[in-house]
Amino acid sequence: MKKYIRPAIVLTLGMVSVIGVYTLFVFGIAKITPEKGLGEQITINGKKQYANIGQQFSLPQYFHGRPSAVNYNAAGSGGSNKGPNNPEYLADVQKRIDTLLIQNPTMTEVKIPVDLITASGSGLDPNISVQAAEFQIDRVAKARNISTEKVKELIAQNASDENIVFFAPQKVNVLKLNAALENLK
Known part of the structure; x- marks a missing residue:
């Protein structure tokens, strides 16, 4: 059982960090647009x-x-x-x-x-x-x-x-x- 828990936790944390970085990247790009990501x-x-x-x-x-x-x-x-x-x-x-x-x-x-x-x-x-x-x-x-x-x-x-x-x-x-x-x- 312990054999599967550690990889599952590592994979979950890895995916959360990748998705979080992507989300922050897109948010940052939106903030430098003329409308600041809010739409025209x-x-x-x-x-x-x-x-x-x-x-x-x-x-x-x-x-x-x-x-x-x-x-x-x-x-x-x-x-x-x-x-x-x-x-x-x-x-x-x-x-x-x-x-x-x-x-x-x-x-x-x-x-x-x-x-x-x-x-x-x-x-x-x-x-x-x-x-x-x-x-x-x-x-x-x-x-x-x-x-x-x-x-x-x-x-x-x-x-x-x-x-x-x-x-x-x-x-x-x-x-x-x-x-x-x-x-x-």
Whole structure:
């Protein structure tokens, strides 16, 4: 019995120290980032919002983000885990397509970017592609009574190349884009 206890204790202490060192290393790296490991926050109408967590926008004067399988609940991040042939999943996607076409009557189903009808793996993706933002230009411009050129300009100003993968398409943070719309007033 003593033959097994000593190696078990040594292995446990070794793993605790390795995991502890790794945790402290990651914590230290986070503390030297601009946000000090707390996530990027922006203030909209006096209320702080996290720009790195997807938010739900449903009013026509705002850009809408990716759908969320977890109803934008950051405490329960996750996808739907339904396969591409699952009837429930296909019904959800068709419902999203129908809603988008009603909200954006000047657009056609062929032009709908995939990120406007499919949820991300976490359900909390804060970004959409530039094409997804451009798909919504007419609706937002009409709801805000501003020119489509001004809305295109805002999209271009908020487009980002901060991708880990080379040659990945530009993306737009929906919360920052909607904050920029609010600042037009």
